[in-house]
Amino acid sequence: MIDFKGITQDIAAPSSQSGAGSSSGAVQVELRQAVDYFKMAMEYLTQGRFDDAEQLYRMALNVSETAMGMDNPAIIAHLEELSNFYLNRAKFDEAEPYLKRIYALRINSNQSDDEYFEGLANTVDKLANVFERTGRSGEAEKLYLNLLRSQEKQKGGHDQTTLDALGRLGNFYQRTGVYAAARAVFEELLEIQAIVSGANSSEVGAVLSSLSVVYGKLELYMEQIAVLERQVQVLDTIHGGCGLSLASALSRLADVLSGAVRLTGCKELLERAELVYRRALSIYEKHYGPSTATVENLRLRLKKLSS
Secondary structure (H helix, E strand, C coil): CCCHHHCCCCCCCCCCCHHHHHHHHHHHHHHHHHHHHHHHHHHHHHCCCHHHHHHHHHHHHHHHHHHHCCCCHHHHHHHHHHHHHHHCCCCHHHHHHHHHHHHHHHHCCCCCCHHHHHHHHHHHHHHHHHHHHCCCHHHHHHHHHHHHHHHHHHHCCCCHHHHHHHHHHHHHHHHCCCHHHHHHHHHHHHHHHHHHHCCCCHHHHHHHHHHHHHHHHCCCHHHHHHHHHHHHHHHHHHHCCCCHHHHHHHHHHHHHHHHHHHHHCCHHHHHHHHHHHHHHHHHHHHHHCCCCHHHHHHHHHHHHHHC
């Protein structure tokens, strides 16, 4: 959502010369008009008048472009309003040109701070989503690869923004079912993240969670068990042996162990699964009580395992 109070911050202060002052005053008038259009558009949205809102968003953008210029980064927020309007209605073809303009404006701004990266990465996610929804996953992949290479060049391979970009690439591969590539990305990310953040950090725990899903898709169940056990260890360290996130991780581990038991009939895996289920159950009972749906469901899974 646009910050209307800050919409004119990027406009230069009026010059002491009367001509410049007059010009700046005209710009301020135009920008106030754009603000009025945006506010009215949002009001129309609440009333379900989507066509009228769309027209006002377009008018507001046109006014802003006239006042500030087509290539002024200050219009990014205005472009985002219109692109979000289309994205929220699954009108991907209409959103695409505005997202491409936002992407170009961000790339050409030649900035490198974390706030810039956050904005660029958000735009990459939105534009990649458009490409994916319209059958152009190859173009989406290029966006994520370019984002990663840019951060590696600017910040190095161990900067957190670079690792964020690497994670987004892995998520893209996972989302589009390219699991072998997702595996390679997440395994690399895990190795670096452990060095940067520590072996028992929450960041490492998040990567382990993603990697476990990928291993499951690839039917690498022993590898999946290993990373889930490591995730449990991380969460155990962070939360001191309790906490719902730990219980959830224990449940996932127990489920995978249970599946491995069905495949192999291994008694050792069966015993491990029972122990993990019981530990998860004790945490859930402590938080929720003995009779909630979550607890009852977990008891049922434990009973099926033992039967």
